[in-house]
Amino acid sequence: MNIWPKPFSDPEKLKQQLLGLSALDIILCSEDWLRRYQFFPQWDEGVTMASISNGSGDDMYILFAPEGVIVKGFDHESAMSPHARDDYEVWPGIYDQVPSALLHRLEDEALTKEDVTFCLWREPGDAEWRTGDIANPEQLDDGSDFLLGMIYETAEDYIEWAEDYYEIELPVDVVKSIFQSHMIIEKAILKLNPERNAELAVKELEAICISVKREIQS
Template identity: 60%
Template sequence: MMNWPTTFMEPESLRQRLAAMSILDVILCSEDWLRRYQYNPRWDEDAALASVRNGAGDEIYIVFTPEGVIVKGFDHESGMSPYAREDGEIWPGIYEQTPSSLLDRLNDEALGKEDVTFCLWRESGDQVWRCGEIDFKGLDDGSRFLLGMIYEAPQDYVDWAEDYYDMKLPVDIVAQVYKGEPVSEEMILALNPERDVRIALKEIYEIGK
């Protein structure tokens, strides 16, 4: 195996960021199937699941477990996709060196384990993210594109969401959610005056468990 070649967030920062973006999507969009970001802290008895999906067939699943964190990404246009290969197999090296305790978490049918163009992981106690040793043959695995959808700064989320949801957003309120501050009715209405506050707060409560 090898160290992941680019800088990526620490696991807890990653979890907090994904939860925050999921909360914001709940506020901005009442239809969960239209949201890009989802976070379920009770996905399994001892694991949380986050997902990022752009609606065009590209997706990331991130599972947070006591053993560590595993990230599986799929860029449907990548030449490393199983669908782009004559044999239809997963690109060599993506999973072979992944710790079984983390890889087994992807066996849930809903996660589409076979639909993968990159995978990285961080075992509990590790100081760096790791990945398999792969011969890319000059191809792009889509990781830069997909991981770039996890916005570290509130302004970056605002820039995306204003275009996607076609609405103006107060960056100061988005920053409060990013900081993990409790979401109030006033914050919800400042972000989306049309949102049913009661329903939104119920969903937000589930994310924050």
């Protein structure tokens, strides 16, 4: 196996990034099926799962389990996609060296295990992310830069994407506070999205373990 060669957050920071992105999507989009980011604190016993989907056939699943963290990404336009291969097989080396306990976590049919163009993982105690010995002599694009790039590092990066996607202007201070603390003042929901039902948003936010300071009077 190999060390993952690109910069990537440590597991705890990664989880907090994904939680914040999901919280913002809950506020900005009332329809969950239209959201790019989803976060499930109790996907399975002891397992948290986050997903990212751009709605165009590209997705990524990140599972935080007692056995470690595993990331499975799928770029449907990649030449490394099983759909682009005559035998419809996973590209050689992607899963071969994944620890069996972590690989087993992908067996849930909702995670579409066979739709994969890259995979990385990190076991407890590891200081680096790892990936398999991928047979890719032509240096084909596996979609990892594209998909991992959707995990925004800063509020400003997220705002640049979200303002274009949702066609709204976002207050930088509010987005920054969510990025930094994962605590939301209820009135900030309407500041971000005046058309959002704040009560319903609060329920969804609390369901993913976001703290909401209630200030709006009913």
